[in-house]
Amino acid sequence: MESYYESVEKEISALKEIVNNLFCVDLSKNTRERELVDARRIYSKVLRDRNYTFNLIGKSLGKDHATIIHYTKSIDSILLYDKGLRDKYLTCKSLFLEGREQVLIKRVNKDVDLFMTVIKLNAELQESIKEKKEMLIKFEDYIKQYERRVGTKLPNFNI
16 A cells, blocks of 8 residues: 555656646746746646645745745636636646546545455454354353252352
8 A cells, every 4th residue: 555655746746747748848847938837836726726735846846835835826816817727727637636536436445345344354253252152151051050960169260
């Protein structure tokens, strides 16, 4: 099972690939070209919408947290009037979430399998407890019959 950090890295990598392909840029490039800055803004917004920290987003882009705060604040007003960028944002977000849904479906299936296993084991445990109680009752009856037959009381074993 993958760790939290491995899943975060996978998500970040997947989103980077989506944004790079849709914008035809390389997010790791250090330039102020409008297309690349818009791509970074979209990337930051999608991750921020997923509750990633400013520091983590910044680290993944080689930027500081203040830059990511600026990106996420400025993108909302830009999306109001730039339909092309808004369409790219919605496309990135939906592609990212679709991929995430597949991961979630796999996790849910694993969780369901695990849950069913727990239910099965619990049923087996309850059956074993029931059998143990029945055996104890039979054992107590056997001890009582023995005591009656022999005429002496055996010490209490506190089972």
